[in-house]
Amino acid sequence: MSPVDPPETDPADRDPREQDLSRRSHAPAVSPWLVIGVVLMLGAFVYVASAYFT
Template identity: 55%
Template sequence: MAADPQGTDPSDQDPHERDLSRRAGGGGAMSPWLIIGCIILLGLGVYVLSALL
């Protein structure tokens, strides 16, 4: 009986999945477009708030 669950051995994993995980990096980095989108939404919120006051 194997000590590790099935599918966790690197030789069992799909090479395409390994490429995706390597390309994704550590998984903690935010997309630059997400940051830009948040800044734009924040600007729109300030604009609407200033128009209402």
């Protein structure tokens, strides 16, 4: 495994894909609203399923 930015290299010598990944890494991998939405959908599903099967 090689270091991300070796001391001897100029930033222009780095792989452009690596720069793209570093630019995108400032955002969270999963949006908090997505997690909240999934939890709410699961809750609604459990509510409907419990009402249906009892």
